[in-house]
Amino acid sequence: MPDSVVITGTGLFTPPHSISNDELVASLTVSATRFNEEHAAEIEAGTVEARAIPDAEFIEKASGIRSRYVMEKEGVLDPDRLRPHLPTRSEDELSLMAEMALPAIDEALAQAGRRRDEVDCIIVGASNIQRAYPAVAIEIQHTIGAGGWAYDMNVACSSATFSMQAAVDALRNGSARCALVVNPEITSAHNNFALRDHHFIFGDACTVAVLERADDAVAAEQWEVLRTRLETKFSNSIRNDFGFLNPCEDDARDPFELVFRQRGQQVFKEVVPLVVRHIEEQLGALSLDAAAIRRFWLHQANLKMNQLIAKQVLGRLPDETEAPVILDRYANTSSAGSVIAFHLHRGGLEAGHLGVLCSFGAGYSIGSLVVRKR
Numbered sequence: 001m002p003d004s005v006v007i008t009g010t011g012l013f014t015p016p017h018s019i020s021n022d023e024l025v026a027s028l029t030v031s032a033t034r035f036n037e038e039h040a041a042e043i044e045a046g047t048v049e050a051r052a053i054p055d056a057e058f059i060e061k062a063s064g065i066r067s068r069y070v071m072e073k074e075g076v077l078d079p080d081r082l083r084p085h086l087p088t089r090s091e092d093e094l095s096l097m098a099e100m101a102l103p104a105i106d107e108a109l110a111q112a113g114r115r116r117d118e119v120d121c122i123i124v125g126a127s128n129i130q131r132a133y134p135a136v137a138i139e140i141q142h143t144i145g146a147g148g149w150a151y152d153m154n155v156a157c158s159s160a161t162f163s164m165q166a167a168v169d170a171l172r173n174g175s176a177r178c179a180l181v182v183n184p185e186i187t188s189a190h191n192n193f194a195l196r197d198h199h200f201i202f203g204d205a206c207t208v209a210v211l212e213r214a215d216d217a218v219a220a221e222q223w224e225v226l227r228t229r230l231e232t233k234f235s236n237s238i239r240n241d242f243g244f245l246n247p248c249e250d251d252a253r254d255p256f257e258l259v260f261r262q263r264g265q266q267v268f269k270e271v272v273p274l275v276v277r278h279i280e281e282q283l284g285a286l287s288l289d290a291a292a293i294r295r296f297w298l299h300q301a302n303l304k305m306n307q308l309i310a311k312q313v314l315g316r317l318p319d320e321t322e323a324p325v326i327l328d329r330y331a332n333t334s335s336a337g338s339v340i341a342f343h344l345h346r347g348g349l350e351a352g353h354l355g356v357l358c359s360f361g362a363g364y365s366i367g368s369l370v371v372r373k374r
Contacts, residue, residue, distance in 0.1 A: 003166070003171065003172050003213045003214070003215065004213065004214035004215075004224055004225075004357065005167075005171045005172060005211055005212070005213060005214065005224070005225045006094075006211070006212060006213075006214045006217050006219075006221075006222040006223055006224050006374065007162050007209055007210065007211055007222070007223040007225065007371065008111065008112035008113070008114075008210045008212050008217050008218075008219035008221070008222055009107075009108040009109060009110070009111030009112030009113075009114075009209070009210040009221075010107075010108050010111065010207065010209050010210070010220060010339065010342060010343040011103070011104035011105060011106065011107030011108030011109075011111070011206065011207065011208040011343070012104055012205065012206070012207055012208075012339075012340060012343050012344070013100050013101070013103050013104040013184075013205065013206040013207075014069050014070045014205060014330075015069040015070055015100075015205065016019075016069075016071075017069065017070050017071070017072065017073035018067050018069050018073075018329075019067060019068075019069075019070055019073055019076060019077065020066070020067045020248060021056040021059045021060060021065070021067065021200060022056050023077055024054070024056075024059075024076075024077070024193075024199055024200055025054045025055065025056045025059070026077075027076070027077040027079055027082070027193075027195065028053075028079075028082075028194070028196065028199050029053055029054060030052045030079040030080060031051075031079040031080075031194060032051040032052065032053055032054070032194075032196070033053070034079065035051050035199050036050050036051055039118060041100050041217065044196075045138070045328055047345045049094065051194075051195065051196070052195075052196040052197075053098070053196070054199065054200075059200040061188075062302075063200065063201070063224065063302050063327070063331075064302065064303025064304070064325065064327055064328055065201070065303075065327055065328060065331045065332075066328045066329060067198055067203075067328075067331070068188075068200075068202065068203030068204075068329075068331030069203050069204055069205060069329075069330060069331075070084060070203060070204050070273050070328060071084060071086065071096065071100075071112060071186055071188065071204050072084035072085050072086055072188075072190045074201055075157070076188060076367045078195055082184070082194050082199075083188075083189070083193060084186075084188050084189055084195040086186075086189065091333070094139070094143065095130060095131070095136055096130060096186065097124070097126070097129070097130050097134055097136045097184040097186065097206075098140050098143055098184075099126075099138045099273055100184045100186075100204075100206040101182045101184050101206050101208065102140075102143070102144070104182070104206050104207060104208040105140070105144060105182065105208050105253065107208070108180070108208040108209060108210045109210060109374060111210070111219060111221065111222075112178075112212070112217075112218075112219045113218040113219050114178055114210065114212075114218075115146050116144040116146060117144075117146065117147070118177075118178050119141075119144065119146035119148070119178050119179070120146065120147045120148025120149070120176050120177055120178055120179075121148050121149060121150070121162075121167060121171075121175070121176035121177075121178070121179035121180065122137045122138075122140055122141050122146060122148075122149075122150035122151075122180045122182060123137060123150070123151060123152075123153060123163040123166055123167055123180070123181050123182070124136045124137035124140065124150070124152045124153070124163075124177065124182045124184065125152075125153045125154070125155065125159030125160055125163035125181065125182070125183055125189065125335055126152075126154065126182075126183055126184055126185055126334070126335055127154065127156045127157060127185060127190070127334040127335060127361075127362070128154070128157050128186070128187075128189070128190050128240075128242075129152050129154060130186070131306040132166050132244065135150060135151055135152045136147050136152055136184070137150035137152050137182070138150045138151070140180075140182060142267040144282060146180075148176060149176075150324045151152060153166070155232075155335075155362020155363065155365045155367070156238070156335070156361045156362035156363055156365055157299055157301070157332075157334045157335050157337070157359055157362060158230075158299075158335065158359040158361055158363065158365035158367040159334070159335035159364060160181060160183045160207065160209075160232065160335040160336065160338060160339050160359055160361060160367075161185060161230070161335075161338070161358070161359045161367025161368060161369060162230055162365070163181040163183070163335075163359065164181050164209065164211065164225075164357075164367075164369055165228040165230055165367065165369075166213060167179035167181050167211045168225055168228055171211060171213050172211065172213075177209070177212065177216060178210065178211075178212050178216070179211045179212070180208055180209070180210060181208065181209045181211065182206070182207075182208050183206060183207045183334075183335045183336045183339060183345050184206040184336075185204060185206065185333050185334045185335060185336045186204050187202035187203060187204055187207055187260075187332065187333060187334050187359055188203070188204050189242060190202075190204060190240060190242070190259050190260050191259065192256055192259045192260055192261065193251070194256075195256070196330050197264065198261065198262075201260070201331065201332050202260070202331055202332050202333070202334070203330050203331035203332065204333065204341060205330060205333040205336045206336060207281040207336040207339035207340055207343060209339060210228070211225070212374075218313065221289045221373075222373070222374040223346075223355075223371040223372065223373055223374070224371060224372045224373075224374050225369050225370075225371055226286060226354075226370045226371065226372055227285060227286055227369070227370045228367070228368070228369050228370075229281070229282045229285075229364070229368050230365075230366070231274075231278055231366045231367070231368070232363050232364065232365050232369045233274065233363070233364045234363070234364070235260060235270065235363065235364045237263045237266045237267045237270065237364075238260075238261075238263075238267060238361065238362035238363075238364075239257075239261055239262070239362070240258070240259060240260050240261070240341060240362075241253070241257045242258040242259065245259065253361060262362075265370050266330055268302070268304075268305055270364070271305070271360055271364060272305060272308055272309055272312070274360070274364060275309050275341060275358065275360045275366055276309055276312045276313055278360075278366045278368060279286070279309075279356060279357070279368060280313065281314050282356070282368050282370060283356075283370070287372070288354070288368060290313050290314050290315070291314070292354055293314075293354050293355060293356055294322070294349055294353045294354055295321070295322060295324070295345070295346070295349065295353075295355040295356075296310050296313070296318065296322060296323045296355070296356050296358065297324065297338050297339075297341040297343065297345065297346075297355060297356070297358070298310070298323060298338060298339050298358050298359075299338045299358065299361060300325065300326055300327035300330065300331075300332060300333065300338065300340065300341060301327070301332045301337070301360075301361070302327075302332075302336030303327065303328075306323055306325065307323070310323040312323065312335075321345075321348070324325060324341050324344070324345035325341075325344070326340050326341050326344060332338050334361070335359060335361075337359070338357050338358060338359045339357070342355075342371075346373075349373050350373065351373050351374060352372065352373065353372070353373050354370065354371070355370075355371050355372075355373075356368055356369070356370055356371075357369045357371065367372040
């Protein structure tokens with residue numbers, strides 16, 4: 001029997017700025033109206049598509065999102081810019097992702113009853129890493145004085161759960177004793193704020209989870225990882241083509257190809273049954289009935305999607321405590337979303353109670369952990 005692994009602490013960094021739906025709509029209305037006026041002739045001729053005017057009521061109805069946190073607000077809301085203004089940092093300065101991670105790391109370690117120098121494994125998982133190398137994870141390792149080893153990984157919105165399985169494996173095989181899974185998501189930097197269908201989706205945040213072998217854990221609160229499961233299936237329905245080969249390509253790229261884009265209705269239709277089956281097979285492998293699960297901490301992308309997944313797994317609509325939602329104020333924080341839900345909504349559960357933490361997103365990628373409170 002493999003060594004038992006437990007989650008002993010979590011941390012959350014919430015950016016200092018919040019943007020409401022009304023603020024986003026006001027900004028994009030100016031930009032879209034200006035675009036349509038400047039391209040009126042092409043729009044009339046049918047060679048250019050008019051940009052749709054946004055609506056705050058539509059955003060909440062379509063997604064359940066009311067606001068989002070961002071690292072920088074003025075650039076996002078500037079109709080002439082529509083992207084955050086993040087000043088260049090020198091090589092001697094701490095990277096933005098590492099800076100976001102530090103308060104969340106300290107909160108998670110405090111819960112776990114661990115010091116920074118006791119960490120010997122750091123995995124940074126995010127939908128985008130701000131540079132190719134050196135790894136942000138190694139920068140964080142150096143900054144906090146941790147030992148062992150560290151690396152970055154990217155599995156889009158499932159980066160947290162994939163990182164957690166990697167940490168679980170490292171702990172079980174003895175290559176680590178105290179692991180940090182860090183998910184610094186600056187999704188505002190790869191969002192398309194110029195189009196109505198995309199401008200409201202994302203928000204920024206950073207989460208951290210501490211994982212240890214149960215025999216070593218000293219935390220007052222521990223969550224045993226009963227099983228992990230990962231799954232991928234290739235799809236172009238969610239895509240971002242930004243990469244180091246872009247400057248080498250002969251043909252000019254549409255700038256909208258170099259940021260997030262998706263076919264939303266197709267994603268909804270294809271991902272929901274994949275996630276439902278994934279969770280059912282995960283529970284089946286443990287001989288667990290869905291009714292035994294007290295809480296589902298799901299990826300926070302779309303309220304209707306989460307409700308439908310939970311409904312199909314449970315056979316009924318979940319109540320607010322069974323499938324908690326944080327996307328109303330955080331929006332889609334990519335890989336951090338399910339961990340934010342776990343961090344903020346694991347109270348009220350007692351020893352022996354079970355929960356499922358599940359992410360899903362581009363790839364398609366799906367990852368889940370079944371956990372039990374000790």
